[in-house]
Amino acid sequence: MLRIDHVLGSRMEPALSEELHRLEHQGAVDVVNVPAPDLARRRLLITTRDGEELAIALPRHEKLFDGAVLLLENDRAIVVRAATERWLRLEPRSISDAIELGYHVGNLHWRARFGGEVLLVALEGRPEDYTERLENLISSRRVGVTVLDEDTADATEAAEPALADGGHAGHHHHDH
Amino acid sequence: MLHSLRTSDHEIRSGAGAARVGIGGPVGSGKTALIEALIPVLQRRGIDFAVVTNDLVTREDAERLRRSGLIDPARVSAVEAGACPHTVIREDPTLNIAAGDELEARFPGLELILFESGGDNLASTFSLDLVDWWIFVIDVAGGDDIPRKRGPGMLRCDLLIVNKIDLAPHVGVDLDRMLAEARQVRGAKAVVPTNLKNGVGVEAVADAISAAVLFRV
Secondary structure, X not given: OEEEOOOOEXXXXXXXXXXXXXXXXXXXXXXXXXXXXXXXXXXXXXEOOOOOXXXXXXXXXXXXXXXXXXXEOOOOEEEEEEOOOEEEEEEEOOHHHHHHHHHHHHHOOOOEEEEOOEEEEEOOOOHHHHHHHHHHHHHOOOEEEEEEEHXXXXXXXXXXXXXXXXXXXXXXXXXX | OHHHHOOOOOOOOOXXXXXXXXXXXXXXXXHHHXXXXXXXXXXXXXXXXXXXXXXXXXXXXXXXXXXXXXXXXHXXXXXXXXXXXXXXXOOOOHHHHHHHHHHHHHOOOOOEEEEEOOOEOOOOOOOOOOOOEEEEEEEHHHOOOHHHHOOHHHHHOOEEEEEOHHHHHHOOOOHHHHHHHHHHHHOOOEEEEOEOOOOEOHHHHHHHHHHHHOOOO
């Protein structure tokens, strides 16, 4: 078990990127994939791609992020890769549906982002655990639902309107 | 430059402070009883810990622990939420963070701080700005339909405790089915049945805390 007690910096920082580049050529940069909800944790037990178990315990003012360098030695490095965050894309059909949707999402304390005429809810569990809470709005086709990955969610404004999915709210969208 | 940035398992630097673990759940489910049961187990394991309790408008839970004789009263801090208990563990945990910081300052060797939320509803969750890992306590007498209701507290917590298992036959609850449903909705996340009055399951809870945030397996 390797203890990590602080983040050295970002892989983009010149002081680190040069060294990482050299190690990448030697195949000596290990990656730890961190699920999106776990990025907020200061303490985490997690295994890297190459099988190294990390016991991460950061000071309270530090956080993990995509590209965080956790270890840099002469012959190896470990870098964080943030797993893609998934979002529930909720598209109300009218202003009154939007008001009702906003009420429920707020009342359920879901983490949300505005996407113009759609609302994006961060998925920290199974999509059906979320869509069940909006069953009335979805089954009556007052709110359309799709599941998006992070990069798709960033392009919501350009996305075509989602089809009203009704009971097929768990449908995955992978048109990156 | 590079040398100063290096770290390894031989160069463990402190600075992370004490691990912080949240304990939430409905009123009367056994949150304070869990802490009372954990105290001797953690002491026996040599873990240096303290407790922050949250109450609505009193310091009832803190006083209960201080008077218990189980723990140095100075190691118990109280935060009065003054409003919905979840506001001080999720929306704005500033008071609890300050209480934790203050305990760390007073007890420099502190390894673990337990934050007990005030009794709340099934939607109660902890901010990861406050805690590193958190437990949600429900009880058999609260009804075997709680897992099926899939409240955020039950779904998102790192460890779900189903307490008062000894009461199952007295309140008409099929315990096996309740536990199976809890495990089904939680996927890979842990569920531990307990009877905290008699210490059943407490070692398993201490094991889970030790492994997850103290890295003692």
